[in-house]
Amino acid sequence: MTESASVAVCPRCHRPVVVRDRGEYTVERAALIVANGLCVCPPAKAPTPPGDGTDPLDS
Structure with a gap:
């Protein structure tokens, strides 16, 4: 942002993005x-580290 x-x-x-508090209006x-x-x-997805077990191609 x-x-x-x-x-x-x-x-x-x-x-403009969604506000976080009232003062931003x-x-x-x-x-x-x-x-x-x-x-x-x-929302942007955080990258997953290699070898965390969620990707079957990491084996």
Whole structure:
């Protein structure tokens, strides 16, 4: 997640992301949502370390 001035935006789609606390609701954020929409990208998955037993090809 990157910051656009004081608004947190998604690094993939560059749209505002869901807020974490009440203080993040700003006029600037509202204007970005009206102009660009809200981020609906799926959350990034953390990579699994090799050999953790979940990948049958690791054997």
